[in-house]
Amino acid sequence: MITDAARAALLDHAVRDNADWCHTLCRAHGLPGAFGPRAWTNPRRTPPYYPDAVTLTRDATAADVLTGIDRTAPGASVKDSHARLDLGAEGFRLLFEATWIHRPAGPPRTAAPAGWRPARTPEELAAWAAAWSGGDATEATLFPAALLADPDTTFAAGHDGDGRVVAGAVLTARSRVTGVSNLFATDGTDPADAWAGALALADPALPVVGYESGDDLTAARAAGFGELGPLRIWLDAA
CATH class of the missing domain: 3.40.630 (Aminopeptidase)
Structure with a gap:
């Protein structure tokens, strides 16, 4: 509270x-x-x-x-x-x-699945964007490689056993919090795993914030988030 x-x-x-x-x-x-x-x-x-x-x-x-x-x-x-x-x-x-x-500072409620790491190269970001867009090449251009140079932005990517990106999120840390946005899970991937993986890559010393609606808000609540407004x-x- x-x-x-x-x-x-x-x-x-x-x-x-x-x-x-x-x-x-x-x-x-x-x-x-x-x-x-x-x-x-x-x-x-x-x-x-x-x-x-x-x-x-x-x-x-x-x-x-x-x-x-x-x-x-x-x-x-x-x-x-x-x-x-x-x-x-x-x-x-x-x-x-x-x-x-919002979610208080601290580690996630559940451990992240294996295969979560930041996308650090243009090729890794392209794979992240392709998964986020569902394979739509035009929509994938929303995230240009120039974003990798921003020290406050992290593209959290969850990979399956074959190395394919199956979930992810954008993490931003600029205002005494970590923002989470663009969280996604491809077909067959549990959204709870996406939340756990993204939170595992967030700074545990900072609260995590964002916004959601509908089923995505329900999943966020299950991951330990409360509502701000x-x-x-x-x-x-x-």
Whole structure:
């Protein structure tokens, strides 16, 4: 059980770590964004699955995110990190809702399966991305090799007995926490093994944070995560 103050602090760290990861990935594509006092925004359309803006504080307004993004065509998205904005009047629709999660510092509840290690070379990252994308070559380009140069990012990869990547996650450590995102398990791989493997590669001295929804949230709870608060993703449909 954590106090309200500790929960709020963890949420702030989770939000900032996630925004930093969005910035890092966009920068690796030659599309760096900018941090303002209440939001991170990107003036050019971001890569697929990544937001064009992320609110950083509870008092962020629609103007904080909308003035810094490209709306010349539909498709821009906003991560409303505290689920406080109503962008419907601005031509956006609610794409989905999710829940911020956290796990205290310490080792994972269960030991990692054999075969978990970081992807360190362009070839290893390519294999990780291919497994993450389900073999979609276009989607796999979301993770360029330039990301390997970032000291705060780890691509955790779980391998089967034949050396194939069958599970993985991105671990980011920038704001006194480790963020976990893009966690996946291929067909036939237990999601519980993916959580155990990813957590085994996280710094045990830091809390682990992220966000999930649906069955993925259920799996995260089973791995020892509690909830911090809601978030929303808005999509520009105008």
